[in-house]
Amino acid sequence: MESMWLKYTLLVEQATEDLFVAEVLGSPYTLGWVEPQIEILTTENGYDYAENTEGPVVAYLFEPMQDSEEEHVSRLRAYISRWDGQVSLKEIEQVAEENESWKEEFREVQIGEWWVAPTWTDPQLLKDAKHVLWIDPGAAFGTGYHGTTQDILLLLQEMDVTGKTVFDIGAGSGILSLFSALNGAKYPIWAIDINPQSEYQVKVNTANNHLPEEAVQVVIGDASEQEVAARLPAQADLILVNIGGDENVSILPLIRERIAADGQVILSGIVDWNREAVLSAFEAAGFQAEAERHSEEWVTILLKNTAVNHSVTTV
Template sequence: MEQKWLKYTLQVNQEIEDVFVAELLDSPYTFGWSEPPFEVLTTENGYDFAKNSVDAVTVYVFEPMQHQEEAHLQLLRAYLERWSGAVFIREVEQVAEENDSWKEAFREVQVGEWWIAPTWTDPDLLKEARNILWIDPGAAFGTGYHGTTQDILLFLQEIPVADKVVLDIGAGSGILSLYCAVNGASQPIYAIDINPQSEYQIEVNTANNQVPDKALKILIGDALEEAVRENLPEQADLILLNIGGEEDVAMLPVVTERIAQNGHVLLSGIVEWNREMVLSAYEEAGFEALGERRSEEWVTILMKASANMSPQR
């Protein structure tokens, strides 16, 4: 029989957080993690976060379920009595074995004719699916749930990628690179990210999809830096950028330097309030907008290099 755990979501006053967590570590309870309160700020480039120094910290605590839930709650309330007024129980839920309960947050999702799914997905849920990318979440950005990723994947299903040289700037967990790989793009696909964790996660997902290691060339660093730039191909038929509006514009030197004549660029990570800035910068550089998709406030634009546009060396 599968072991059930109780997951307690607690609200803890910030001034006692460190002491409270320290005591939890020596208690019968299992400390999971804590989340400080943040305020979401709207900026010219999308969103940013600022720590809120007033509101309570959210602390997640686990306990193996051995009795009725109410009996466990009575014991927890007694344990928290000395913190009266500073710690509150916000939510209680029963979860599977704590080590795997987080997986419930990651489910299969359909994007056009393709499915994105973690490797632990119940096979019965995908028995009718013809096209599946197996993507396990990790420390690198990219699970397939965000509208920017999905909109790029929808565009990729409309333009042929077979035999195309592809640069994936901001590759994250490798979703877009792997889509191109399994759909016949020229090898290697160049997967570039500034996050060192991306390399491991891309390797995991490459193996998950039975894609040969040599199909992707993983480059860790900023594509604007010479150490990365010198490892890029002379020309690329397709460049993918899912990194933010200002960052998309900052990458123009690399894009104009490497894009092939009539090559395509997919720009995403754009928010509707900096769309005009991004679009204008690329149009001035010689690109033509072919299509656009929106998911809530997020914008993805498909652009094409003009036929007479030559790489800027």
């Protein structure tokens, strides 16, 4: 029989947070985590987040369910009364004991003729799949669920990447790099990300897809910085950029410098309201839009280099 727990969402005034955490750690309750309340903001570049520095923080407590929910809640209310209204109960939820239940959140997803799936997927669910890209979630961004990733994969399926040198800027877990490697791009694909966790996750997923270690070369850092750019090849046939509108523009000097004649760029992480600014910057630099995809407010654009490179840096 599946074990059930009660998950309590509490609001804790910031002045009481330290005392509350210290005492709860020695109580019968299990402290999950404490987090500030976050407000999602719409900005010119898409979305941002702001922390509410004045309001209460949110704390999550867990308790194995042994009696009725009403009895548990009554005891919890009595327990938190010691803080004289500085701690309040916001929400109660019955949840299954974790173990590996978190894996249920990561399921196989079909994107064109390809499936992106974690390695624990039931083989029967994919028995009719033509192509599978095995991606296990980790600390690096990229599970294949976001519209920007899916739209890039759909565009890539319409292209021939055989023998091409590929830069994947904002590589995350390596989905786009590994797709390119599996479809004949030149080894290594250059996966660039500012998150140090990307290197480990790309290696895991490279092995998951039975590719050799040399298939993908991870470069950690900001590609707009010279010391990072110096670690990349002098020229790329295809550059994938899935970060954000302003970031796409900030990386334009590197793209302009390294893109091959007739090379292609796929930009994503753009939103409807900064599409024109991003596209105008790239058109002014000699790129021409060839295709475009939309997922809700997110925009993905395929562009072709129509200008002669200003310069080529030798590595």
